[in-house]
Amino acid sequence: MIVGTAGHIDHGKTALVRALTGTDADRLAEEKSRGITIELGFAYADLGDGTDGGDVTGFVDVPGHERFVHTMLAGAGGIDLALLVVAADDGVMPQTREHLAILDLLGVHRGIVALSKADLADDERRADVTAQIAATLDGTGLAGAPVLPVSSVTGEGIEALRRALAQAAAATAARALDRRFRLSVDRSFALKGSGTVVTGTVLSGQVSVGDTITVSPRGLAARVRAIHAQNRPVQTGIAGQRCALNLAGDGVARDAIHRGDMVLDPALHAPSDRIDATLRVLGSEPHPIGTWFPARLHSGAAEVGARIVPLAEALMPGAEGLVQLVLDAPLAASVGDRYILRDVSARRTIGGGVFLDLRAPARRRRTPERMLQLDAATQPEPEQALRGMLAAPPFLADLDAFIRDRALGPEAAARLAAAAVVLQSGATQVALSAATHRGLVAGMLDALARFHEDAPEMQGPGREKLRLGLTPRLPKEAFAALLAERIAAGEIVAEGAFLRLPSHIVRLSEDDEALYARILPELSGELRFRPPRVRDMATAWDIPEEDVRRVLRMAARQGRVDQIRRDHFYLRTTTAEMVGIIAAVQQDAPDGWVTAAAFRDRIETGRKLAIEILDFYDRQGVTLRRGDLRRINPHRADLYGS
Incomplete structure (x- = not known):
């Protein structure tokens, strides 16, 4: 268990920690000379039966001075229990209230409330301050917390406080270890x-030597050489300790790692500078929170400047949004993760909340669809959150980012993947709900059916259009x-760049069939190896060139003809016949290679057209090329049935 002190300056937090643990948490000379805590202090104690096997409780002693609230915030993240210290002679003071507000927001x-300096107050004063404390705690998460009178001078109540802490430690639930490591x-x-040593609270997962x-966020790689957990040497540190x-590694030095950095599993390194979150504004805030409101953001031990953009109307004091x-x-x-906002002058706490989305969009951040996504993200359990996100526009999610941004471990990731339909998109997994997947498949098949009905002469739509x-x-x-997936299931057929249903056969209209019947003789007979160009047929017949070209392209999709070049179409039977001619020329050639000239002479056409035909076969993989020479590729020789 990690205990964090809280309370006003000079109310005896450090003295109380020393009385409980025997350790002076003030380690700086200035702290000792001034009698106040400036930096975070740490102490450890076995509050159990005193045996070596007892659990060790860690104490984080924080400053109480208002100037050092930012330091207090660095120590408050990750604590399991707050030890709120209120001096019996002073009672509740300003930093008592601010620290309490921060704990509530976190x-x-x-x-447990320690009524410190009890030796300076009589029974009546103790009763008055206890009532004051109860009223202050009312309406917060610490409402009803026990108040124990203690004195670090006389020792009064120290053992009772120690027992109460031990009971709380025994009741502390272990943090989930199935998440990835973060400190x-x-x-x-x-x-x-x-060498370099870093300390902090393990927020999730575990780490081993x-x-x-x-x-992170710098992205510095390191190796763990040794670990102390709760002030003891161990092989593995776990969440909650x-x-x-x-650490060791290139560039790993004391001045390369700073308070607020996060030591984490390399899979989690993806820092963000734009985050959507909930925000509860304290009732003590004097100003509404409008667009681009400046603040200092505290998360874990990190502190960074921030601008606040409400996703609805301005947030009034006491409001949440x-x-x-x-x-x-x-x-x-x-x-x-929870965070705290303070004003830029570091004089007051504005409010705090919870991070919902680390990849927030800069545009369209207030749309109804975006609000539905954020509403789903507020669900506490990852399975619920993902289910809600997949049920709202855009009905899909980057599963890898979802898992990474929640520090989920392999088992949790596997459960999420099993509960959704996952499509591999390059290095990314896209998750869909089963209902969305069914709808997409039905939509694909319906779109193809409608396309075939509207344009039966077409092979089908292109992939991008679909x-x-x-x-x-x-x-x-x-x-x-x-x-x-659908092609493998036999529901869709891919032909080049086009898609169709298995039952679809391209059919020309009556007019197009009539035009094709007119074209067919021009591509047959003795001139089949040197048919007229598209434009020549169109000019001779005084019809639009595009009509001739369109009909020939549709015939090509049906496998009746092949388009060698833009203006040259050959019957499929002629294309297959020319493959046989290339094979024959190859067989007659002394070296087994075909020249363009030899092929040209066999089909009695011009050199340019002969080369265009050979280039077509090269693209098809029917021929293998070496410089200006070619030969049949035995692995593709049957492409045209030859």
Whole structure:
């Protein structure tokens, strides 16, 4: 269990931690000389039966001075229980209220109140301050928390507080280990003989000696040389523990890693500078939160400048709504992380909330469809969130990003993939609901049927035209995966760039059949190897050239003719016959290679046309080319039945 202190300056937080653990959490000379905590302090104690096997509780001692609330925030993330310290002689003070508001915004709803300096108050004063504390806690997540009088001077109540903490530790549920590893860095320093050490709370997953990690958002790669968890050397650190990691690697130095960085599984490295989130504005905030409102954002131990963009109307004090956070610098975060906003002068806390989407769009961020997506993202469980997102426009999700941005481990990722239909889109997996997948397949088949009905003479629509006509509109590679699936199932036939239903046969209209019957003699007989060009036939018959070309192209899709070049069409039987001629010339050639001149002489045509014909076979793979020489490719020799 990790316990975080909270409370006003000089209310005895550090002294209380020392009384509980025997450790002075103030480590700076300035802290000792001034008698106040400036930096985060850490201490550890076995609050159980005192045996070596007992669980160790970590204490994070934070500053109480208003100037150091940003430091307090760096230590408040990841704590399991708040130890709110209120001095009996002072009572509830301004930083008591601000720290309490921050804990509430961070979702810390387990706590114990230590009524410190109890030796300075009589029973009546203690009762008055206890009532004041209860009233202050009312309406927060710590409402009803026990209040225990203690004195670090006389020792009163220390054992009772120790027992209460031990009971809380025993009741602390282990954090999920099935998520990927993340540690929020709050200190980075160098140890002589060891190198760079970073400390922080493990927010999720686990890390072991020898693991490769990434320091985000910089993207610095490192290897874990050693681990201390809860102040003990271990081989593995797990979620919920305070850990010190000894890191090694190129560029890994104390000044290369800073408070606020995130040490994480390399698969999670994808920092963001635009995040959609919920925001609850404190009732004490004097101003409405309008578009581009400036603030300082605190998440984990990180602090970064931010602009707030409400996704509806301006948020009034005490209100809650959806916002987009535009950050001054990239942040390593996870969906579900809590954050705090303070004003740019660092004098007051504005509010806080939860990150919903780390890949927020810069445009169309307020559309009804976008609001439905964010509403789904508010669901606490990943399965529920994904199900809701797939049920709202655009009815698909980047599954890899969804898994990564929630730090989900392999088992959770497998469960999500099994609960959806997944299409591989390059290196990305696109998830659809089963209903959307069925609708897409039905839409594809219906679109093809309607195309064939409207244009029976056409082979079918092109792939891109079909993709653009479907809802939802899939990315190109995801559509290709869906199409390959349907082709493999025998529901769709692909012919070059065109698609058709298996039952569809291209049919020319009566007028087009009549024109083709007129063209057919021109492509047959003695002149079959040198048929007239399209434009020549159109001119001779005084009909539009495009009509002749269109009919010949449709005939090509039916396999009746082949288009050698733009203006030259050959009957399929002639194309097959010429393959036989190439084979015969090859057989007669001393070296077994065919020249363009030898082929030209056999079909009695011009050199240019002969070369165009040979180029056509090259493109088909029917012939193999070496310079100006060719020979039949034995693996494709039967392409035209020859």
